[in-house]
Amino acid sequence: QVQLHESGPGLVTPSETLSLTCTVSGGSIGDYYWTWIRQPPGKGLEWIGYIFFSGNTNYNPSLKSRVTISLDTSKNQFSLKLSSVTAADTAVYYCARERWLAGIDYWGPGALVTVSS
Amino acid sequence: EIVLTQSPATLSLSPGERAALSCRASQSISSYLAWYQQKPGQAPRLLIYDTSNRATGIPARFSGSGSGTDFTLTISSLEPEDFAVYYCQQRTYQATFGGGTKVEI
Numbered sequence: 001q002v003q004l005h006e007s008g009p010g011l012v013t014p015s016e017t018l019s020l021t022c023t024v025s026g027g028s029i030g031d032y033y034w035t036w037i038r039q040p041p042g043k044g045l046e047w048i049g050y051i052f053f054s055g056n057t058n059y060n061p062s063l064k065s066r067v068t069i070s071l072d073t074s075k076n077q078f079s080l081k082l083s084s085v086t087a088a089d090t091a092v093y094y095c096a097r098e099r100w101l102a103g104i105d106y107w108g109p110g111a112l113v114t115v116s117s
Numbered sequence: 118e119i120v121l122t123q124s125p126a127t128l129s130l131s132p133g134e135r136a137a138l139s140c141r142a143s144q145s146i147s148s149y150l151a152w153y154q155q156k157p158g159q160a161p162r163l164l165i166y167d168t169s170n171r172a173t174g175i176p177a178r179f180s181g182s183g184s185g186t187d188f189t190l191t192i193s194s195l196e197p198e199d200f201a202v203y204y205c206q207q208r209t210y211q212a213t214f215g216g217g218t219k220v221e222i
Contacts, residue, residue: 035212045153045161045204045214058211061118094160101208103151103166105173110160 002027004095006111012089013117018082022095022108029053029071033098034078036069038091039110046091050098051078085115119143119207121215128220136192138218140205145185152181152190153204155217161204165190195220 008020022034036048049059051069059067068081082089092110099105120143130136140150148168153161163172165181168188178193192199200222205215 037214044217045155045206047206047212047214050212060211096160098208101149101167102170103163103172103208104153104161104206105163107160107162 002097002106004097004106004108006093006095006108008111008113010112010114012085012113012115014086014115015084018080018085018089018093018113018115020080020093020095020111020113022078022080024076024078024097027097029073029076029078033100034069034071035096035098035104036080037094037096037104038089039094040088040091048080048082048093087115089113090115118211119146119209119213121205121207121213123203123205123215123218125218126216128218129222130195130220131222132195132197134195136190136195136199136220138190138192138203138205138220140183140188140190140215142186142188142207146207146209148184149208150181150183150188151206151208152179153206154199154201155204156201164203192220 003025012018033050035050051057066083071078094110095108096104097106122141124139152165155161169181202217202219
């Protein structure tokens with residue numbers, strides 16, 4: 001059974017960089033889109049972007065200038081970095097696995113990241 | 118960017134009733150639409166992908182239809198565990214989510 005789990009600081013200072021790692025267990029990194037999605041408290045879902053197992057990335061245009069997603073196949077992990085954060089970046093961050101045309105089928109439990117001084 | 122508009126924002130129904138949730142895209146997305154269910158404090162769960170295909174383990178009372186810009190998620194007979202928030206998601210070159218429909222008792 002594939003499992004994903006987010007890890008990283010729960011509190012980030014404004015203007016700093018948010019960093020999260022997702023560890024994938026029970027399956028390989030191959031041939032999937034490894035995705036980050038966030039959800040501000042009480043609001044809807046926002047797609048941040050993905051990295052394909054080949055290393056190709058694709059980001060939400062509204063976040064593109066601040067986002068980097070990377071992959072470490074040796075550790076079965078992928079990571080999110082979001083720079084110059086503000087309070088508007090406070091959200092639950094989900095890592096997830098997507099199969100092309102088959103939806104996002106596995107999700108991590110989510111990690112709440114609060115941006116505050 | 119492709120915008121997805123879900124309606125209604127809230128649907129108030131009783132167990133046993135039929136629910137029809139709408140998702141409209143700002144431009145054609147072919148069949149590249151998925152539906153998710155989210156309960157409080159939980160990650161979303163995939164229900165339907167590619168417009169009409171049920172994900173593994175999803176009951177037959179959930180069905181999806183549509184094409185182009187207009188899509189519908191139908192729950193044929195609501196069970197108590199179906200009261201939740203539902204999101205549609207398009208996946209063309211990039212992805213976007215709709216704003217969600219809350220199905221409440």
